[in-house]
Amino acid sequence: MTLSFPKVCIVDIPGKGQGVRALEDIPRGTLIIAETLKVRYPMKRDLITPEAIECLLSFPCAPTDHPIIGRFKHFLPLVGSSDEGHGLFATICKVNHTCPSPLDGPNAAYCWDEPSGKELLHAIHDIHRNEEITVSYIHENSEASQDPLTFLRKHFGFDCSCRGCLRPAAERQHSAKRIKAFYQFDDLVLEVINSKQYAPLSILKDIEKQLLIVCEEGYESLISRFSHNAFQLCALYGDAASASEWEALTRDMGMVYCGEKSKDVQESFGHAKDPSTHPAWGGFTFLGKRKLHGPCKEIVAYCYPPSTLASTLSPEPLVPAPGKLSKGQKKKARAKAKKTEKQPGLEKD
Numbered sequence: 174m175t176l177s178f179p180k181v182c183i184v185d186i187p188g189k190g191q192g193v194r195a196l197e198d199i200p201r202g203t204l205i206i207a208e209t210l211k212v213r214y215p216m217k218r219d220l221i222t223p224e225a226i227e228c229l230l231s232f233p234c235a236p237t238d239h240p241i242i243g244r245f246k247h248f249l250p251l252v253g254s255s256d257e258g259h260g261l262f263a264t265i266c267k268v269n270h271t272c273p274s275p276l277d278g279p280n281a282a283y284c285w286d287e288p289s290g291k292e293l294l295h296a297i298h299d300i301h302r303n304e305e306i307t308v309s310y311i312h313e314n315s316e317a318s319q320d321p322l323t324f325l326r327k328h329f330g331f332d333c334s335c336r337g338c339l340r341p342a343a344e345r346q347h348s349a350k351r352i353k354a355f356y357q358f359d360d361l362v363l364e365v366i367n368s369k370q371y372a373p374l375s376i377l378k379d380i381e382k383q384l385l386i387v388c389e390e391g392y393e394s395l396i397s398r399f400s401h402n403a404f405q406l407c408a409l410y411g412d413a414a415s416a417s418e419w420e421a422l423t424r425d426m427g428m429v430y431c432g433e434k435s436k437d438v439q440e441s442f443g444h445a446k447d448p449s450t451h452p453a454w455g456g457f458t459f460l461g462k463r464k465l466h467g468p469c470k471e472i473v474a475y476c477y478p479p480s481t482l483a484s485t486l487s488p489e490p491l492v493p494a495p496g497k498l499s500k501g502q503k504k505k506a507r508a509k510a511k512k513t514e515k516q517p518g519l520e521k522d
């Protein structure tokens with residue numbers, strides 16, 4: 174099928190119906206598709222017009238589902254804030270799913286760009302010509318990520334056969350435990366930081382441990398959230414150099430996922446350049462200024478891997494990108510992260 178996005182085509186993918194394939198090497202960080210809504214479906218179902226329903230019915234449906242609801246589950250990313258509804262996109266809605274896992278993971282991510290009113294699809298890894306382009310349907314949702322097979326069966330009506338889901342049950346359960354722990358940590362970390370009860374270095378150590386697990390488990394979409402927490406911590410204690418390093422990571426990972434123009438990335442540019450412009454700046458310096466530190470080298474290596482594309486002329490990737498850890502780095506990261514398996518253990522001041 175001829176598309177208006179020259180880097181990709183829609184093809185049949187065995188076992189998945191149709192899908193999207195790369196027509197050329199696509200370096201990480203590239204904007205692959207910026208697509209206008211075909212139809213918007215408001216959350217209030219009674220506002221959906223008969224024409225919109227007709228358009229929806231022209232798309233295939235998960236076999237077990239209600240003809241309308243099934244198609245919602247099947248195709249429609251949220252657009253705008255969660256109460257604004259879903260969007261139907263002719264091409265982006267053809268992108269299949271891969272679960273984040275230590276073995277595999279999606280190579281692209283989509284995000285809604287409010288100013289242009291378009292859904293953007295960015296390459297989050299280098300994508301090789303002919304490779305299938307996939308996104309994760311489940312990130313940022315702890316319940317789903319702890320048991321992706323059940324979630325996808327229930328909500329999307331398919332049995333996922335990505336490499337992560339084909340692992341033995343014990344390995345999947347091990348991942349589920351670690352994922353649960355990092356979501357619990359994510360829920361608590363701001364509270365812990367703001368409680369002022371814990372030594373900032375100890376909190377930073379725990380953020381790093383969780384980040385290493387996030388990297389190992391392939392949950393790269395969470396990196397910028399964790400690194401922004403680390404930034405805030407450093408900013409609260411007035412450590413500008415460390416705060417800048419953490420926020421540069423937030424910015425660069427945000428750029429990979431949402432592009433340079435996204436509002437969050439633009440804010441990150443400012444805060445990385447001058448942490449004192451952030452509202453948290455110096456908030457806890459009455460407790461004494463603290464010298465903290467930026468991200469450890471394993472995290473940096475993960476977030477800024479060299480390009481894997483032979484066709485990339487520049488030795489530098491288009492934007493710094495996440496990649497898999499080497500064997501040696503993984504071993505070190507595992508050793509560092511081991512303690513966190515139980516629960517983040519914060520030392521009190």
Ligand SMILES: C[S@@+](CC[C@H](N)C(=O)[O-])C[C@H]1O[C@@H](n2cnc3c(N)ncnc32)[C@H](O)[C@@H]1O
Nearest residue numbers: 189190191247248266267268269270329331333
């Ligand atoms: C957003 S649509 C993707 C396009 C769809 N494959 C098509 O032919 O139109 C989502 C549907 O694609 C199929 N799908 C996506 N990822 C899959 C995967 N990893 N394994 C099997 N089926 C998948 C499922 O039927 C799912 O409900």
